[in-house]
Each structure stands twice: as structure tokens, then as C-alpha cells.
Amino acid sequence: MKSPTTAGAKPEQELGAEQLGMFLYQMMLMRRFEEKAGEMYTRGKVRGFLHLYTGQEACAVGAINALEEQDKVVTHYRDHGHALARGVDPNRIMAELFGRQDGVSGGRGGSMHLYDVEKGFLGGYAIVTAHLPLAVGLGLASQMKKQNAVIMCVFGDGSVGEGEFHEALNLSVLWKTPVVFFCENNLYGMGVPFHESLSTEIPKLAAAYNMPAVSVDGMDVLAVHRATRIAVDHCRAGNGPYFVEAMTYRYRGHSMADPELYRLKDEIEQYRKRDAIEKLKAYMAERGDLDEAKLAELGERVEHVVEQAVDFAEQSPNPPISTLMDHLYKETAGG
Amino acid sequence: MAEMRMRDALREAMREEMLRDPDIFLMGEDIGAYGGSYAVTKGLLEEFGEERVRDTPIAESGIVGAGIGAAMGGMHPMVEMMTINFSFLALDQIVNSAAKLHHMSNGQISVPLVIRMASGGGSQLAATHSHSLEGLYAHFPGLKVVCPSNPADAKGLLKRAFRDQNTVIFIEHTANYSVKGEVPDDPDFLVEFGQANILREGSDVTIVGYSGSVHQAMRAATMLQEQEDLSAEVIDLRTLRPLDMETVINSVKKTNRCVIVEDDWKFGGFAGELSAQVMEQAFDYLDAPVARVSCKDVPLPYNRNLEFAALPSEEDVVEAVLAML
Ligand SMILES: Cc1ncc(C[n+]2csc(CCOP(=O)(O)OP(=O)(O)O)c2C)c(N)n1
Ligand SMILES: [Mg+2]
Numbered sequence: 001m002k003s004p005t006t007a008g009a010k011p012e013q014e015l016g017a018e019q020l021g022m023f024l025y026q027m028m029l030m031r032r033f034e035e036k037a038g039e040m041y042t043r044g045k046v047r048g049f050l051h052l053y054t055g056q057e058a059c060a061v062g063a064i065n066a067l068e069e070q071d072k073v074v075t076h077y078r079d080h081g082h083a084l085a086r087g088v089d090p091n092r093i094m095a096e097l098f099g100r101q102d103g104v105s106g107g108r109g110g111s112m113h114l115y116d117v118e119k120g121f122l123g124g125y126a127i128v129t130a131h132l133p134l135a136v137g138l139g140l141a142s143q144m145k146k147q148n149a150v151i152m153c154v155f156g157d158g159s160v161g162e163g164e165f166h167e168a169l170n171l172s173v174l175w176k177t178p179v180v181f182f183c184e185n186n187l188y189g190m191g192v193p194f195h196e197s198l199s200t201e202i203p204k205l206a207a208a209y210n211m212p213a214v215s216v217d218g219m220d221v222l223a224v225h226r227a228t229r230i231a232v233d234h235c236r237a238g239n240g241p242y243f244v245e246a247m248t249y250r251y252r253g254h255s256m257a258d259p260e261l262y263r264l265k266d267e268i269e270q271y272r273k274r275d276a277i278e279k280l281k282a283y284m285a286e287r288g289d290l291d292e293a294k295l296a297e298l299g300e301r302v303e304h305v306v307e308q309a310v311d312f313a314e315q316s317p318n319p320p321i322s323t324l325m326d327h328l329y330k331e332t333a334g335g
Numbered sequence: 336m337a338e339m340r341m342r343d344a345l346r347e348a349m350r351e352e353m354l355r356d357p358d359i360f361l362m363g364e365d366i367g368a369y370g371g372s373y374a375v376t377k378g379l380l381e382e383f384g385e386e387r388v389r390d391t392p393i394a395e396s397g398i399v400g401a402g403i404g405a406a407m408g409g410m411h412p413m414v415e416m417m418t419i420n421f422s423f424l425a426l427d428q429i430v431n432s433a434a435k436l437h438h439m440s441n442g443q444i445s446v447p448l449v450i451r452m453a454s455g456g457g458s459q460l461a462a463t464h465s466h467s468l469e470g471l472y473a474h475f476p477g478l479k480v481v482c483p484s485n486p487a488d489a490k491g492l493l494k495r496a497f498r499d500q501n502t503v504i505f506i507e508h509t510a511n512y513s514v515k516g517e518v519p520d521d522p523d524f525l526v527e528f529g530q531a532n533i534l535r536e537g538s539d540v541t542i543v544g545y546s547g548s549v550h551q552a553m554r555a556a557t558m559l560q561e562q563e564d565l566s567a568e569v570i571d572l573r574t575l576r577p578l579d580m581e582t583v584i585n586s587v588k589k590t591n592r593c594v595i596v597e598d599d600w601k602f603g604g605f606a607g608e609l610s611a612q613v614m615e616q617a618f619d620y621l622d623a624p625v626a627r628v629s630c631k632d633v634p635l636p637y638n639r640n641l642e643f644a645a646l647p648s649e650e651d652v653v654e655a656v657l658a659m660l
Contacts, residue, residue: 137406
């Protein structure tokens with residue numbers, strides 16, 4: 001499915017029913033996909049580390065739909081939502097979680113390392129902050145090759161304590177690379193509240209490097225979308241990088257292995273009351289763009305796509321042992 | 336052919352490759368206006384301009400990461416690490432990104448990147464600035480590791496590195512920068528990876544070296560010939576990954592003895608890998624256990640006498656050979 005792009009539209013311009021419907025569909029798909037992934041983990045079909053995106057859907061949908069086809073996305077290991085928003089095939093994402101041959105990474109990456117180069121989805125990165133310098137380099141390549149591509153670089157609040165965060169922001173401003181630094185601040189890096197691991201506020205860090213920075217409500221897909229469209233336009237016009245902090249919340253544990261000793265159930269309930277999907281539904285209903293029938297239809301579509309993804313993953317074979325040593329080096333003409 | 340020093344041969348390689356391929360560009364600390372810490376990139380900024388010869392902040396991890404990103408985006412960058420000692424700050428990018436992305440993405444992504452770094456002790460720079468860790472990088476599947484010992488190889492191997500679709504760690508021993516030699520000027524002169532060079536033929540013992548230690552090996556061979564009337568075969572590995580074991584094994588089958596010389600520490604060093612492979616592949620041909628002549632297991636001290644006592648010398652090599660007869 002092609003993601004709807006709003007590129008070219010004025011950031012303040014209101015979105016039409018069709019685009020809102022697509023946003024809602026994508027957010028519902030992510031929610032259902034993650035529920036299913038969690039279930040598959042519990043049933044032992046998915047192993048390793050599994051980080052669910054539940055609660056943060058407005059971030060990926062708002063930000064990634066601000067991109068054009070030639071643009072690129074790199075993100076951290078909580079990457080299923082970003083891949084789905086970029087139009088990566090849900091069947092192949094689920095197959096990757098299952099470790100199967102038809103997974104987007106051929107079963108070599110797993111949940112944390114999804115890649116679909118054709119879609120401009122250049123990866124989930126599981127070393128916190130490692131992909132920020134990569135985004136600067138991708139931006140540099142776009143600039144040097146005059147490709148006019150913007151790099152959407154997604155990371156969590158936990159990234160800001162790493163040296164590479166500062167190295168990347170500084171370099172990006174110095175070289176004016178077209179990178180949107182998109183920080184999903186879900187208040188925790190594993191179990192540590194971000195204000196206990198940072199002595200200031202996140203946008204101030206970007207401002208310190210002379211990078212324009214905003215903070216938006218990450219539980220509001222339209223607010224995220226508006227802010228990231230401004231950011232993407234800024235980058236595409238050759239003005240250098242732009243920083244967006246989206247304040248959000250994850251409903252599930254850090255990973256499936258998290259006993260969640262560091263927060264109260266009540267806090268989760270408070271955020272659920274501000275749920276981004278419910279918010280968009282209410283907005284659409286108010287505009288007359290959503291009724292019971294349409295909602296039911298969306299629900300069925302999502303259910304169908306997720307069921308199909310599980311079937312696809314189940315049926316995909318394990319990669320043959322004979323391929324173990326494949327792709328260690330890329331063939332080079334003459335050696 | 337022209338006679339030049341290794342640093343000039345390296346610069347020629349970069350110049351020629353940059354003229355050939357517009358996707359190649361250079362970045363690193365002080366490679367532009369300063370001309371490079373070891374003057375390897377001197378003059379390239381003037382010739383190619385700021386877009387293709389980029390001075391960077393002192394941020395090893397950031398600039399190697401940016402190099403990887405640019406490579407993923409279709410460029411073919413060279414990142415200079417100033418010296419191998421500072422590359423530790425970029426180790427995660429080299430090991431977790433550059434070496435793994437091709438495999439982990441099931442072949443979708445490639446990282447055609449050259450990372451150059453100076454290495455080696457012997458200059459009284461003390462422990463933090465004197466590492467020889469070619470073997471460390473050779474440990475990681477997904478990387479290629481190149482370490483020339485002379486100007487012609489330096490040029491041919493560096494040019495070859497820019498034609499590779501993978502990340503090449505290109506290590507230059509500082510003692511070799513001023514070594515002179517004849518260098519081909521044919522712009523298509525390449526030295527293939529994975530082809531060791533027999534620098535001197537012999538029949539009594541095989542001495543294997545790479546990078547800086549090739550010179551101790553050669554001097555030892557001369558001493559053995561002149562003082563002991565022994566004929567040593569000297570092999571320069573040139574690249575550690577891919578590794579040309581065939582040349583080493585064939586030599587050992589002929590000489591029945593093997594000494595490995597390296598500047599790295601003995602404990603866990605690359606000589607251990609070589610010696611294990613000789614044992615696995617030529618056990619029945621050996622007349623004596625393989626000997627390793629390595630750096631003493633100590634951080635290299637500043638004091639000249641102490642530093643020399645720690646580093647392997649040609650006398651150490653001669654001694655090791657005589658001990659196995
Ligand atoms: C360099 C590094 N250090 C530590 C870890 C272990 N780790 C994985 S996720 C994580 C928390 C990161 O939190 P944040 O960036 O806020 O992202 P979130 O999980 O909240 O989406 C940690 C410490 C890691 N993967 N990489
Ligand atoms: Mg977080």
C-alpha cells in the first residue's frame with residue numbers, strides 16, 4: 001500500500017478526509033500489529049528482544065507521512081511502527097519477527113533490525129544513537145549527489161546522553177545536512193525517567209547547536225504532522241537540519257522482558273485517556289468524516305491484514321543453513 | 336615508475352582515484368588545511384576543494400558514522416582516523432554498523448568505505464599513542480584489513496580499496512611513511528587483496544610479517560644469511576582479511592620452520608591466529624613449534640630504552656630462528 005504523502009501542501013493547510021482516513025488506518029494497524037506481535041512472542045513464535053510501539057503511533061504516522069518518495073528513514077529498534085508508516089509490507093515485517101526467509105531482512109535482523117531499501121527504510125538500529133551519525137552521512141550523500149532527499153532520523157529520549165548525539169547534531173549543522181532529528185520522548189529510557197538522565201530540556205540541546213527545535217504533543221497526529229512538515233520543508237529548502245521533540249508515551253513495557261517496576265499503573269491509565277487514536281477518531285467524527293460503518297470497515301481491514309501477516313510468517317520457511325555465510329561481503333568486480 | 340616515499344604514494348592513490356570517481360571524497364581531522372597529521376593528504380584540499388576534502392570536528396564516532404551513512408547513500412568516502420589510537424572512539428560504528436549492515440540487511444545495504452589510520456610504536460609517543468592493532472580489526476567478519484609495508488603496495492592496495500564495495504580498514508605504520516621505493520604510475524595499477532608477497536626466497540625458515548614488522552623480518556633475514564649462513568624466506572602478508580594462508584603454508588612445507596613477527600602484543604595477537612592455522616594446515620611439515628616474536632605484554636613506555644626492550648627487534652627474530660634449529 002502506498003503511503004499518502006502530503007508533501008507539497010502548506011503545513012497549516014487542513015488535511016482532507018482521505019488523508020485523515022489513511023492516518024487512522026495506519027495507527028489502528030500499528031496498534032493491532034503490535035498486539036499480535038506481543039501475542040506471538042508469548043506463544044514463542046517471536047523470540048529475542050521485542051519492543052512494542054503501542055501508544056506512540058501518532059509519532060510515526062505524523063512524521064513519516066510528511067516525507068516524499070525519495071526521502072529516507074532511519075530509526076531505533078522500536079521500529080515496527082515506522083516501517084509500517086513507510087509502507088513496508090506487514091507480511092514481511094511479521095515474517096522478520098518470526099525469523100523467516102521472507103522477512104524484510106531475510107531472518108537475519110529480527111524485530112530490532114528491519115530494512116527495506118526499496119521503500120527508503122534504511123533500518124532499525126539497536127545500538128542507542130548509532131544511527132544519528134549515519135543520518136548525517138545519508139544527508140551529506142543526498143546533498144553531494146543533489147538528490148533532494150530528506151532523512152528522517154527517529155530516536156528516543158534515551159539517546160541524548162550519548163556523545164554521538166552531540167557529535168551528530170553539531171556535524172549536521174556545520175554541514176547543513178537535510179536531516180530531521182525526530183525525538184520520540186516517551187518519558188523513559190528503559191526504566192529511567194528522562195528528567196533523571198538529562199540536566200536540561202531536550203530541545204535546548206538542539207538550540208545549543210543553532211538548530212531550530214520544537215516540542216510538540218506526540219499524542220496528536222495532526223500536531224506531529226504539522227511540525228514535521230515544517231521541518232521537512234526547512235531541510236528540503238537547503239537550510240540544514242531541524243529538531244522535533246514529540247512528547248509521547250508507551251503503554252507497554254520497554255520490551256517484553258520488562259516487569260515495569262518503575263512506574264504506576266495509574267500513570268499508564270492517565271495517558272490512555274489521551275489516546276492518539278481516540279483523539280483522531282473524535283476529530284474525524286466531528287468533521288463528519290467518520291461514522292460507525294466506516295470505523296467498522298477500518299477495523300476489519302486491519303484485522304485482515306494482521307491475520308494475513310501471521311499466516312504469511314507461519315508459512316515462510318526458515319532460511320536454509322546453506323545461506324549462513326551469505327552477504328558477509330558484497331562482491332567486488334575483480335575480487 | 337617513480338621513486339617516492341610511502342606517504343606520497345598514498346596521496347597519489349587518493350588523487351588518482353578521486354579523479355577517476357566523483358563519488359570519492361575525504362573527511363577527517365586536520366586532513367585539509369593542515370595537510371594531515373602525517374602529511375598524507377597534503378595539497379588535496381587545494382586540488383579538490385572543500386566539498387571533497389572535508390576537515391571535521393574531533394569526533395571519531397560521529398565522522399566514521401557519517402562516512403558509513405554517506406557510503407550507504409551512494410558515495411565512496413575515505414575517513415582518516417588520524418591514528419589507530421583514536422579509532423577506539425569509533426569502534427562501535429566500525430564493528431556494529433560498517434561490518435554488519437550488509438549481512439544484517441540480507442544484502443540490501445552496502446558500506447563502501449575506506450577508513451585510514453596510522454599505527455605503530457617506536458616513536459616515543461608512550462602507551463596511548465603507540466598501538467599496533469591490525470589484528471583487532473581483522474577479528475571482525477565483514478571488515479577487510481589492509482596493512483602495506485612499502486610505497487608500491489601502499490598505492491596499489493589503497494587504489495584497490497576504493498574499488499571495493501565493503502569497508503576497508505587501511506592501516507599505515509608510521510615507520511613506513513618515509514620508506515622509499517619505486518611506484519608504478521599507471522592509473523590502473525592495483526594490488527589485489529588476499530595475496531601475500533614473498534619478499535625474499537629461502538629454504539631454511541619462513542619469517543612472516545606485516546605492516547611495520549616486515550622490516551625487522553627482512554633485516555633478520557640478512558643477518559641470518561651473513562652471520563649464520565641460513566636462508567630465510569620472508570613473507571609480507573599485505574592484507575590480514577582476506578588472508579593468504581596458501582602462500583604461508585606452501586613456504587612452511589618447503590622450509591619446515593615458521594617465525595611470525597608482529598608489533599602487536601603476543602597475548603591474543605594476530606600471530607596466534609597465524610600460528611594456529613600453520614599448525615592446523617602444516618603440522619606434519621613442522622620441524623619445530625611455530626615461534627612468535629611480538630611486543631611484550633606491557634603498555635609501551637615513553638623511555639627509549641624501555642620502549643625498545645618491549646618492541647620486537649631483528650635480533651629477537653634471529654634468536655627465535657636459532658632456537659628452533
Ligand atoms: C549504546 C547502548 N547502550 C545501552 C543499550 C541498552 N538499551 C536498549 S534500549 C535502552 C533505552 C533507550 O531508551 P530511549 O532512547 O528513550 O528509547 P525507547 O526505548 O524509550 O523508545 C537501553 C538503555 C543499547 N541498546 N545501546
Ligand atoms: Mg524513551
